[in-house]
Amino acid sequence: MMQASHPPQAPSTLSQKLVRALTGYTARTLLQGLLTIWAVITFTFILIRKMPGNPVDIKVEQLMISQNLSYQDAYNRAAGMFDFDPDAPLLEQYLDYMWKLIRGDLGRSITSSGTPVLDQILRYLPWTLFSVGVGLFISFTVGIFLGMAMAYWRGSLFDNVMTAFSSVLFGIPNYITALLIILILGVQLEWFNVGEMLGGVDQDVKAGFNYDYLRSVMKHAFLPVLTYVSATVGGWMLTMKSSTISTLGEEYVTVAHARGLGRWRILTAYVGRNAMLPLVTRLAISIGFVVGGSVIIESIFLYPGLGKLLLQAIGSRDYTTMQGVFLVISVAVVASNMLADMMYGFLDPRIHVSGDR
């Protein structure tokens, strides 16, 4: 709300006003976020249990094939292995799950007997956060700088080449990039041994904060990160270019030129900061999707991230793990959307986070 539209008879101090606006807005956003998360949990809960086959059935099938058991024997054994009753009413399962969830208990994984889901998630999450996060950071930074350069020298050879290049990168789906990297760089050109690069870390290296381990982690993360960077950097470049071009036409830039400010000062303090505004919000939103990682990329590179965990859980119908992963991802998305809203208000003083709208 505009400052001037306030009636003058309410002489509350600035800090009071700020606190009031913030609590009202924050409370409402939080409530909305919680509601969305609850809706997602409920929806996925029903959906997951509507999938054909349940964990017991799948285990029974496996046992019947691998150990040559009769159906009844296999069923008894499988049912004994899992802490899960597929015949319980859906509502009862749901209430049970929600009650546990409120107390912060995500339940135990159904298939890998007894491991708490939280532990599972905490084991896989760092890999995804690391690989996608590094990829996002690199592609954002590179995209910002190249995009600004493209806008500044627009129409030049550099701009044309980079625009074509970024369109190509932007146009190709990420798993296609991943396959191309393996096929062309790995198999045809033999720049690296693909087999050694797959997975999360070498088996024989001991986990810990030492050189060998970190080197191994870096080596294995290289291909996924390369894929994430090349799949997203084009988008950042193109957005930054158009954002910078529109900022370059603003009057305050002309005024800054007229005042005789240095070229670099104009480029960084006047153009760059303002052109980055819309991108920063976008960055905040995409941080939410970092957590989900990419199911396909992780399955191509056998990378032990959250996407791979989710895919495994879907394959073995591990209800609780699936549920947990969906929960973590949606919480991240909701949180990052809120972050984006707040950051925008914080970065751009023209937009006040206010009570209405």
Add this chain to the structure above:
Amino acid sequence: MIGFQTIATTSGLIIGAVCGLIPLMVGIRLRQWKPALIGFLACLFSGFACGFLGGLPMIIIATAVVISYSYIAKDDPFLSRASIDEVDFEESWQDSILRQMSSLGRTTRAATRALIRNKAGFIGFIGVMFFFFMTVFGPSLIDYDGQAHYYDRMKPGAITLFQGPSREFPLGLDYQGRDVLSHMVHGGQKLIITAVQAGIFTTIIAVILGAIAGLIGSIPDRLLTGLSNFILTIPQFPLLVVLASIIEFDQRIFLALLLAVLDWPTLMRAVRAQVLSLRERDYVEAAISLDLGLPHIIVREVLPNMISYIVISLIFSIRGAVYSQVGLVFLGMVPFKEPDWGVMIYMGRQQGALFLPEASSMLLSPILAIALFQLSLVLFTRSLEELFNPRLRAGL
């Protein structure tokens, strides 16, 4: 359907030729030889490609273009030689049709020029056309090699049936010794059709819901915004994987619908925001106060401002639908039948083609096809931007 049965057959060619006669005759009558010939060829082509579905609309467009070359507006003081007193401003219906045809023709010509003018966009257009022709005409030129071959095609000394490109098989052989080229030509049609369907469904849902939310406001607006927030919060691709295991996709149109159901929120929000902001614009308010009627306001004032965004987002929906379809097949979540580009990648990976240098062709062909198709779509949007931008088009 009468349209698609005649695709790339002799009867399609005849339909095209008959349709083409109309712009040809009109052109000869008006002494516009070049447009007449181009119009004839265009009709021939689209009749060949789509039967009556392509031929009939093309008659109108081609004839309109031909007419537009020699049409002189009666009431245009710069073109008319009659003095102002002699001009009859009452239009007969023939004149009205002529005038509208020529305006359609002019628009088409401007659109074509806009299409060609943007180089990147034109490359994209050519790419899209290439894949269109390959999937439409290709199957009638190249037979489908669906049977597994065993030792008859095996090279002496080879361990697998995979083969790299050779003169006989330009794209090599796959894991069962089948011709990769034939799979490429036959495998794209359903993928692209499903993607286009998904894109169209997405656009329809999004535009209708966005217009409802923007125009009505209050409770429907709240509900739809909440729903779109909800859909945007669920991780899309994992959700798709879960849904794919529940729904049996015996018909791919269901997959198209499902993709649309997950894809509409982004466009819907944009349409809603546009509608909200357009309601406040001066020219819309002026049109309302002039009482120009709702159809006029929607068609003449509101739509031109949104059509660019809508068409471009349609293209991006198509692109997203290709991504999701191939992704699902790639993970083995939807059992699509061969021939299909996605299945080729899936089977190639299953059969270890990823690490065999001589097998690369089987994987590279569908991979590059998908990459190029996606890239063409993205580039094509450049031309569309120019096409729908009234400011850019006015300068033509």
